[in-house]
Amino acid sequence: MAGELDGRHALVTGGASGIGLECARALAGAGAAVTLVDVSAEAVAARAAELGGGARGIAADVTDEAQVEAAVRAAVEASGPLHAAVNSAGTGTFGKVTDLPADEWRRIIDLNLTGVFLSLKHEALHMADGGSIVNLASLNARQPGIGFAAYCASKAGVEMLTKCAAMDLGPRRVRVNAVAPGLIDTPLTAGLMGTEVERDYLDNIPLGRTGTTGDVAALVLFLASDASAWMTGDLLFVDGGAHTMRYPRMA
Ligand SMILES: NC(=O)c1ccc[n+]([C@@H]2O[C@H](COP(=O)([O-])OP(=O)(O)OC[C@H]3O[C@@H](n4cnc5c(N)ncnc54)[C@H](O)[C@@H]3O)[C@@H](O)[C@H]2O)c1
Numbered sequence: 001m002a003g004e005l006d007g008r009h010a011l012v013t014g015g016a017s018g019i020g021l022e023c024a025r026a027l028a029g030a031g032a033a034v035t036l037v038d039v040s041a042e043a044v045a046a047r048a049a050e051l052g053g054g055a056r057g058i059a060a061d062v063t064d065e066a067q068v069e070a071a072v073r074a075a076v077e078a079s080g081p082l083h084a085a086v087n088s089a090g091t092g093t094f095g096k097v098t099d100l101p102a103d104e105w106r107r108i109i110d111l112n113l114t115g116v117f118l119s120l121k122h123e124a125l126h127m128a129d130g131g132s133i134v135n136l137a138s139l140n141a142r143q144p145g146i147g148f149a150a151y152c153a154s155k156a157g158v159e160m161l162t163k164c165a166a167m168d169l170g171p172r173r174v175r176v177n178a179v180a181p182g183l184i185d186t187p188l189t190a191g192l193m194g195t196e197v198e199r200d201y202l203d204n205i206p207l208g209r210t211g212t213t214g215d216v217a218a219l220v221l222f223l224a225s226d227a228s229a230w231m232t233g234d235l236l237f238v239d240g241g242a243h244t245m246r247y248p249r250m251a
Pocket of ligand 1: 013014015016017018019020037038039040060061062063087088089090091092111115136137138139180181182183184185186187188189
């Protein structure tokens, strides 16, 4: 709703693309001053300029604690304490457990899980009491897939990190929730669209379509706003009901 985040400051990691960018648009549309954080300096500056309304872009790699700390500090110096944060930086990989190189396992855990930990740690340190943190988990936090061990394990970790952080930050009324999208059309998943994999997804989605970034941003906006003031430590699916069925074959 327009105006519900007036006077508030929201930071979005992975904000230069896909779900993070759409969340930033939704938060800005509700009146928040928005800071985008992303690994590409050029992309984050361009997307912030497009957003307008004083949106700021800061380049940082969420797997590097010094960079995350500096980015959050710079955001707060420019636009004041955080009231909301969305942790969307992440990526995927494929490989059965017998084929997956250990370095690839570490890369995914480092970005998808440790990156969320480092982000929420420094966001919480600079967040006003009563603020809200939303982490991008996935349908795969709960639903396993063949050849998907690293991604699924990283997202299951995000769910438990979310619950523990909610307990740690509850005394300050800082809420921490996670969203669990099903297949959403973004640059990350563009290679799956129109393939057998997408068709197998569609056969396993009760609502019969893949999701849009807007489907996810609507839920994130709800969790960032006071409309969800008594919700914390939760994981909410936004997946057309896919969690009720089986995960598609990726190979
Ligand atoms: N697209 C889907 O179907 C889907 C489904 C469930 C969950 N998710 C999750 O949603 C999140 C966003 O996915 P998306 O589809 O929008 O992907 P995307 O690739 O469009 O956007 C991800 C963004 O994260 C940034 N990023 C990557 N590594 C980074 C790093 N080290 N530091 C800072 N930024 C970094 C990228 O530059 C990019 O802008 C991810 O965590 C993903 O796992 C996506």
